[in-house]
Amino acid sequence: MLETFNFRVILEYMPLYFKCFSATLWLSGAGLIGALLVGTVACAMRLSQSRIVSLIAGVYIESIRSTPLLAQIYFFYFGLPSLGIMFSEEVTGIFALTLNSGAYMAEIIRAGIQSIPHGQIEAGIASGLSYFQRMRYIILPQALGVTILPLLGQGIVLVKDSSLLSLISIMELTRAGQILTSERFMPAEGFLTTAAFYLIIYYILKGFSSWVQKRLIFREAY
Amino acid sequence: MITFSNVNKWFGDLHVLRDINLSVGAGEVMVVCGPSGSGKSTLIRCINRLEQIEEGDLIVDGMNVHDRKVNMTQLRAEIGFIFQQFNLYPHMTALENVILAPTKVRKMKKDEADKLGRETLKRVGLGDKVDSYPAQLSGGQQQRVAIARGLCMRPKIMLFDEPTSALDPEMINEVLEVMVNLAKEGMTMIVVTHEMGFAREVAERILFMDEGQIVEIAPPEEFFTKPKSERTKLFLSKILTH
Ligand SMILES: Nc1ncnc2c1ncn2[C@@H]1O[C@H](COP(=O)(O)OP(=O)(O)OP(=O)(O)O)[C@@H](O)[C@H]1O
Numbered sequence: 001m002l003e004t005f006n007f008r009v010i011l012e013y014m015p016l017y018f019k020c021f022s023a024t025l026w027l028s029g030a031g032l033i034g035a036l037l038v039g040t041v042a043c044a045m046r047l048s049q050s051r052i053v054s055l056i057a058g059v060y061i062e063s064i065r066s067t068p069l070l071a072q073i074y075f076f077y078f079g080l081p082s083l084g085i086m087f088s089e090e091v092t093g094i095f096a097l098t099l100n101s102g103a104y105m106a107e108i109i110r111a112g113i114q115s116i117p118h119g120q121i122e123a124g125i126a127s128g129l130s131y132f133q134r135m136r137y138i139i140l141p142q143a144l145g146v147t148i149l150p151l152l153g154q155g156i157v158l159v160k161d162s163s164l165l166s167l168i169s170i171m172e173l174t175r176a177g178q179i180l181t182s183e184r185f186m187p188a189e190g191f192l193t194t195a196a197f198y199l200i201i202y203y204i205l206k207g208f209s210s211w212v213q214k215r216l217i218f219r220e221a222y
Numbered sequence: 223m224i225t226f227s228n229v230n231k232w233f234g235d236l237h238v239l240r241d242i243n244l245s246v247g248a249g250e251v252m253v254v255c256g257p258s259g260s261g262k263s264t265l266i267r268c269i270n271r272l273e274q275i276e277e278g279d280l281i282v283d284g285m286n287v288h289d290r291k292v293n294m295t296q297l298r299a300e301i302g303f304i305f306q307q308f309n310l311y312p313h314m315t316a317l318e319n320v321i322l323a324p325t326k327v328r329k330m331k332k333d334e335a336d337k338l339g340r341e342t343l344k345r346v347g348l349g350d351k352v353d354s355y356p357a358q359l360s361g362g363q364q365q366r367v368a369i370a371r372g373l374c375m376r377p378k379i380m381l382f383d384e385p386t387s388a389l390d391p392e393m394i395n396e397v398l399e400v401m402v403n404l405a406k407e408g409m410t411m412i413v414v415t416h417e418m419g420f421a422r423e424v425a426e427r428i429l430f431m432d433e434g435q436i437v438e439i440a441p442p443e444e445f446f447t448k449p450k451s452e453r454t455k456l457f458l459s460k461i462l463t464h
Pocket residue numbers: 233236238256257258259260261262263264265
């Protein structure tokens with residue numbers, strides 16, 4: 001079986017894979033940063049005193065979490081232009097990943113914030129700290145500790161989800177596999193190579209995650 | 223220093239504070255006791271607006287607490303509040319806990335706050351624990367850090383909500399000792415507690431609450447020997463037997 005596995009073709013397509021690998025990296029990287037920002041803002045809105053602000057964030061989070069990512073990508077790619085809003089494929093892709101992952105991150109951050117015992121917040125209020133001071137000095141430093149691992153987990157999901165962008169003809173890793181497959185009829189070679197590159201990203205993120213975890217455990221040992 | 227006039231408060235249908243009229247003078251130490259659920263915590267939590275009142279006036283240090291125009295930060299900076307569960311910030315050392323509000327609310331310089339923090343921790347007997355995290359301290363030590371955290375704001379009033387109820391018996395005295403010293407230094411204090419030894423030693427008056435009402439206020443001598451109300455007698459017979 002293995003003698004039919006064609007390494008030469010894989011080598012031949014390496015330049016394409018590297019190009020697509022870096023595309024996946026930057027698309028997911030941009031999506032990740034965007035998702036962290038959107039997630040933080042959505043979470044702050046969700047926890048807002050104002051009913052309306054909280055409701056808006058709630059609708060956003062719920063509607064993203066209850067619909068498939070592919071449907072969302074198609075909506076942004078086909079739906080928005082039909083409403084007269086045009087973006088390039090890449091921008092559409094990043095936009096979809098950002099909004100999708102942002103909703104999940106908002107919930108992760110919210111769980112982290114709500115894990116801080118209310119008594120500490122009252123102690124902050126009682127000593128005259130403002131809302132932002134309580135966030136900055138009491139809540140966020142502790143919430144970061146409990147959210148960083150789930151956030152990295154969500155980051156890994158985001159990288160894998162970025163493969164769906166191949167369906168709106170963005171040149172990224174999965175698309176590279178499709179190209180090799182359709183040009184040379186070698187799906188095994190094509191998609192195994194694709195998978196290998198995802199594995200590299202996964203191990204980088206996972207390594208970072210366990211590094212963070214070690215540091216956190218060290219800190220908790222006080 | 224603190225004046226309640228016809229204060230009423232509800233939690234939904236529950237009438238937790240009923241027509242409270244009360245005046246606590248500067249330097250006075252008042253002990254509040256009463257059965258569980260009688261509204262003791264709520265009473266003192268209104269003073270720094272951890273709870274809102276629905277009716278009446280509450281004047282603290284010349285400021286109307288429930289007036290929207292009052293600067294709450296300024297008011298709260300003048301009032302230390304000690305919780306049953308200490309509520310220290312677990313990610314900060316004892317010193318960082320006590321200087322957070324002085325540097326952020328009072329805008330004190332870092333080195334000045336540092337010096338004040340160390341002095342105050344020493345004052346509560348924790349001079350050697352400045353760099354310890356809360357998890358490394360016993361309950362009694364944590365509560366003393368919490369008291370130091372209140373004192374570092376140089377408050378005019380200190381409120382205590384059952385400061386020793388969460389402590390193991392052998393740690394109660396170290397905390398009470400700090401509070402007795404504070405009382406003797408002339409701090410205005412309202413203390414919710416069932417530690418009647420403490421009440422006898424430093425309280426000017428003892429307030430007994432039941433079902434949201436002030437049933438009786440009297441100096442300790444009178445409170446223990448000739449309580450006027452039947453409810454007070456019943457309550458005293460329960461807590462003084464153990
Ligand atoms: N946030 C709240 N919402 C609704 N009800 C509340 C709230 N806080 C307190 N209560 C109720 O108000 C009543 C008075 O509560 P409070 O905590 O003031 O009593 P307490 O005298 O301090 O009791 P304990 O000795 O148990 O601490 C209780 O019946 C309590 O269940």
